[in-house]
Amino acid sequence: MMPKLNASNAVAALLCIALVLLPVYSAITGNIFILTLFTRIAIYALAAASLNLIMGYGGMMSFGHAAYLGIGGYAVGILAAEGIGSGFIQWPVALAVSALFALLIGALSLRTRGVYFIMITLAFAQMAYYVASALSRYGGDDGLTVYKRSDFAGLINLSDRTQFYYLCLGCLFGGLYLIWRIVNSRFGLVVQGVRSNEQRMQAIGFHANRYRLVCFVIAGTICGLAGALLANNTDFVSPAVMYWTRSGDLMVMVILGGMGSLFGPVVGAIVYLLLEELLSQFTEYSGLILGPVLLLIVLFARGGIMGLLGRMSRG
Amino acid sequence: MYLVVEQLLNGLQFGLLLFLLAAGLTLVFGIMDFVNLAHGSLYMMGAYFAATFVAWTGSFVLGALLALGATLLLGIVLEYVALRHLYGRDHLDQVLATFGLILFFNDAVRLIWGPAGLALPLPAWLTVPVQIIPGVYYPAYRLMIIVVALAVAAMLYLVVMRTRVGMLIRAGASNREMIGALGINIKLLFTLVFGLGAALAGLAGLMQAPILTVQIGMGENILILAFVIIVIGGIGSIRGAFMAAIFVGIIDTMGRAFLPDLLRKVLSGAAASTAAPALSSMLIYLLMAIILVLRPEGLFPAAKR
Numbered sequence: 173m174m175p176k177l178n179a180s181n182a183v184a185a186l187l188c189i190a191l192v193l194l195p196v197y198s199a200i201t202g203n204i205f206i207l208t209l210f211t212r213i214a215i216y217a218l219a220a221a222s223l224n225l226i227m228g229y230g231g232m233m234s235f236g237h238a239a240y241l242g243i244g245g246y247a248v249g250i251l252a253a254e255g256i257g258s259g260f261i262q263w264p265v266a267l268a269v270s271a272l273f274a275l276l277i278g279a280l281s282l283r284t285r286g287v288y289f290i291m292i293t294l295a296f297a298q299m300a301y302y303v304a305s306a307l308s309r310y311g312g313d314d315g316l317t318v319y320k321r322s323d324f325a326g327l328i329n330l331s332d333r334t335q336f337y338y339l340c341l342g343c344l345f346g347g348l349y350l351i352w353r354i355v356n357s358r359f360g361l362v363v364q365g366v367r368s369n370e371q372r373m374q375a376i377g378f379h380a381n382r383y384r385l386v387c388f389v390i391a392g393t394i395c396g397l398a399g400a401l402l403a404n405n406t407d408f409v410s411p412a413v414m415y416w417t418r419s420g421d422l423m424v425m426v427i428l429g430g431m432g433s434l435f436g437p438v439v440g441a442i443v444y445l446l447l448e449e450l451l452s453q454f455t456e457y458s459g460l461i462l463g464p465v466l467l468l469i470v471l472f473a474r475g476g477i478m479g480l481l482g483r484m485s486r487g
Numbered sequence: 488m489y490l491v492v493e494q495l496l497n498g499l500q501f502g503l504l505l506f507l508l509a510a511g512l513t514l515v516f517g518i519m520d521f522v523n524l525a526h527g528s529l530y531m532m533g534a535y536f537a538a539t540f541v542a543w544t545g546s547f548v549l550g551a552l553l554a555l556g557a558t559l560l561l562g563i564v565l566e567y568v569a570l571r572h573l574y575g576r577d578h579l580d581q582v583l584a585t586f587g588l589i590l591f592f593n594d595a596v597r598l599i600w601g602p603a604g605l606a607l608p609l610p611a612w613l614t615v616p617v618q619i620i621p622g623v624y625y626p627a628y629r630l631m632i633i634v635v636a637l638a639v640a641a642m643l644y645l646v647v648m649r650t651r652v653g654m655l656i657r658a659g660a661s662n663r664e665m666i667g668a669l670g671i672n673i674k675l676l677f678t679l680v681f682g683l684g685a686a687l688a689g690l691a692g693l694m695q696a697p698i699l700t701v702q703i704g705m706g707e708n709i710l711i712l713a714f715v716i717i718v719i720g721g722i723g724s725i726r727g728a729f730m731a732a733i734f735v736g737i738i739d740t741m742g743r744a745f746l747p748d749l750l751r752k753v754l755s756g757a758a759a760s761t762a763a764p765a766l767s768s769m770l771i772y773l774l775m776a777i778i779l780v781l782r783p784e785g786l787f788p789a790a791k792r
Contacts, residue, residue, distance in 0.1 A: 227579075233578070233579060235582075280776060280780050283779075283780055283783055284779050284780075284783040285783070286578075287516075287522065287578060287718075287722065288718060288779055288783055288784075288785075290522075290578070290582075291714055291715070291718045291775070291779070292718075292775070292776060292779045292780075294711065294714070295715065295772040295775050295776050295779075296772070296776065298711065298769075298772050299769045299772045299773065299776075302764075302765050302768040302769045302772075303765050303769070305764070305765065305768070306761055306762070306764050306765030306768075307761070308760075308761055309761070416707075416711060417589075417707060420524075420582070420586045423579070423582060423583065423586075424583055424586060424587075427579055427580070427583045428583070431579070456597075457594040457595075457597060457598050458594065459590035459591055459593055459594030459595075460591060460594045460595060460598065462587070462590050462591075463587040463588055463589070463590035463591025463592075463594070464587065464591060465587070466583055466584060466586065466587030466590070467569055467584045467587045467588065467591075469583075470573070470576075470580045470581075470583050470584040470587075471569075471572055471573075471584070474580075
């Protein structure tokens with residue numbers, strides 16, 4: 173499939189180049205802050221991209237996606253606190269636990285549809301939030317400090333700013349590539365078919381919920397990876413990452429960028445987090461501007477930023 | 488035994504408060520098919536208005552009434568300026584827009600009232616304990632919440648079931664397009680319903696204010712509870728919201744009060760003290776998950792569309 177040259181693809185390509193070259197810019201100007209900011213952005217972009225897989229392509233409006241950020245993070249944090257510092261153990265555990273959680277809540281949640289699905293995923297995420305708050309051995313409400321970042325036996329040093337940035341960026345690109353392959357595979361086409369007409373897909377012999385569930389688990393696992401990265405980035409994990417407003421943030425990034433477009437969530441994460449950061453630099457009350465901006469985007473820019481670009485290039 | 492009675496009353500009081508919040512949410516949801524995350528912000532605004540007006544006027548009742556009017560007005564303005572353009576849009580668009588409103592209201596409150604919480608002191612006549620049955624005393628204020636909320640619930644029932652406006656509301660909940668086609672001014676009806684929901688949320692906020700601190704983010708926790716209730720009760724059903732609210736209020740309160748002791752009997756001390764707070768906070772979400780798995784339409788689904 174040869175990507176066509178249009179405004180949204182051009183933006184995506186430019187974005188990738190800019191993200192890859194960012195550490196060079198940071199090294200030349202000595203601006204370390206921008207590197208740490210974009211490390212965070214890359215991690216959230218990965219989480220948003222995984223949410224986009226189920227929301228945009230699968231039609232599953234999960235309002236509990238931040239749970240995986242916490243689960244991946246706590247897997248790293250708890251293992252580190254118990255003296256297991258190796259990333260080769262921490263990360264697979266983070267992915268496996270996220271996948272297991274997704275399998276469990278997915279199997280139950282997918283019995284419902286529409287608003288009920290939104291609410292039940294929210295309920296499960298809230299449960300995960302309260303479980304984490306009760307882990308008094310691991311900091312409870314206050315959260316858990318990760319004193320040492322995951323150790324990859326000299327292969328890569330996570331405490332090095334540039335190396336860690338490229339690791340996050342690599343995970344983001346890897347995740348996007350995986351999602352792109354999934355979306356264009358037979359499996360992905362079935363999932364999208366189920367989104368647009370479930371009954372028809374059932375009638376021609378596809379077990380709709382089984383496809384949905386697998387897609388749900390894949391998305392959860394990818395977001396678990398983002399969680400593991402996030403815990404390493406902040407050296408800290410707390411129940412607050414799983415609170416429902418965090419899931420709301422992820423949803424905002426996806427919708428803002430453009431649901432159901434591969435690069436939409438990346439654009440959404442960049443715009444949302446940059447806006448938040450810029451606004452917080454000249455006003456303490458960033459929500460006063462950010463809130464109405466979101467409202468205006470919904471009212472006047474359907475399909476998010478990528479949708480807007482798509483319309484522009486069609487003229 | 489006395490403790491059980493007291494906790495049951497606490498549960499009932501909390502449940503009724505949740506009902507006030509959930510009633511507005513379920514009406515707006517059921518009639519306009521509108522997901523309003525900012526409903527919790529209206530609850531918060533009700534509490535802040537009350538704290539301000541009570542301090543200004545020096546009278547609790549007068550301040551509360553002014554706060555109620557202010558929230559009603561705020562709801563109507565909000566609906567007129569922004570939210571009415573979102574009816575008929577995708578639920579996700581509504582989530583995004585009203586999520587933006589939460590951000591806006593939280594920072595607006597921080598700007599106006601400052602980051603520290605406010606206290607809403609009670610007048611002396613509401614702080615005395617009342618003897619409800621021999622030997623059992625209960626705070627007068629909590630008793631008043633129960634009475635007011637029950638009265639409002641009864642009034643709501645009468646309005647919805649016995650008046651012309653109520654008939655239109657019910658008709659709107661079962662078929663929106665049809666009542667529009669029959670020449671009813673839906674825009675006005677929607678604004679009215681939204682204002683009513685806002686006032687109910689404000690009432691819940693201002694009544695809860697003296698018990699808890701008035702603070703930023705107070706609406707976010709309770710909003711999710713209200714959503715849980717309308718989902719358990721069946722979206723669009725006021726009766727369902729009422730039953731589910733009482734149910735959730737009592738289960739949540741009883742769970743917090745008695746679960747730790749129960750767990751200590753089964754588990755070892757350390758395990759129980761870890762599990763108890765998590766389990767009692769999770770109880771209602773667990774309940775909702777079970778109900779949704781077994782009855783995906785809620786317990787009392789409104790009439791089929």
